[in-house]
Amino acid sequence: MEYGDEASDLEELRGHELELPSSEVRESLTSTAYEILRRSTILGDNTGHKVAVGIVDLEPVFEHDTVPKRSPHAFVKVIAKNTSQYALLPGPSNVFFDNNFVAKTSMKSVSPSEEFTCSLGVDPSVRVAYRPIHKYRETGGIISKTTTTTYRQVIEVKNTRQDAIKITVHEQLPLSSEEKIKVHLLEPSIKDKNDKTNKPVRMDKNNNIVWLLEVASCSSQDLVLKYTVDHPSGEEIEFTETAAAQA
Structure with missing residues (x-):
């Protein structure tokens, strides 16, 4: 430089x-x-x-x-x-x-x-590939008042260099502002959300899932974010992108 x-x-x-x-x-x-x-x-x-x-x-x-x-x-x-x-x-x-x-x-x-x-x-x-998100719904029965929607997002990181790389990947986990809407993280597993150390997988203060990877030469890794959203039956939910999606 x-x-x-x-x-x-x-x-x-x-x-x-x-x-x-x-x-x-x-x-x-x-x-x-x-x-x-x-x-x-x-x-x-x-x-x-x-x-x-x-x-x-x-x-x-x-x-x-x-x-x-x-x-x-x-x-x-x-x-x-x-x-x-x-x-x-x-x-x-x-x-x-x-x-x-x-x-x-x-x-x-x-x-x-x-x-x-x-x-x-x-x-x-x-190269980073952001695959289309997959989702499916489950209801607790005819008289159930709650619908559960499961979301699965896959991110592929491919290293075509002749040497290994260290890369940090950020992906936002939705954050509900209403008590009647619940978000549950299924994958990856994060036991202590308050632990902010540089672990391979952690959650930051903006509700982002952060992966710290080392990708070998001429290889790729798939990262999976899977979560459920519980919401009242008969109501549609809408995701709004916020600053929390930024690294």
Whole structure:
């Protein structure tokens, strides 16, 4: 990842990599100053120019994230720790994979020794299929006042990459706002809904079911969400999408 406005920035910066000495950093309570230790020519043409401050090599961890109900794509993000002496300034950034420009992103301010996350956009090598939902109804008899409808949703995550991936999948479990409508989760099994630790399957504060998966190279996994909705017979229920469906 490099700062700048043009894809050619990477080639220019890498061209100086061998000759680029470390910049000296001086910090105060309100500011950070970088002293560039090599000479640079800045033209007086009333336009902006860039000077390379340094090249920082970090050890990032790549993870994927998807909300299939909203978008059948897997988004990749980088989690890294700023192990350099430089404070990373906020602003637009260019993203390169294998010296190829792939996306633009925005960086927040990152201090030395601080961990940060950066979004890298859609990974086309990871495919997410949101299958049509299946439902069927059951009644307790002719005089029953309650109808039970069972819903079964299948999500397929397929990894076509040559390496394994870690991916977080979010799917919303309906939440009833009326006492006469009851929602019961059947699958997956979550024993303690108040446990918010990073377990393989958990429920978050927005009533989302969250799967934490590791999908091997060139393989796929099916995730199943199954639940029942009890409601008064003769009445139709309608699902309304809310912010709870967001990751």
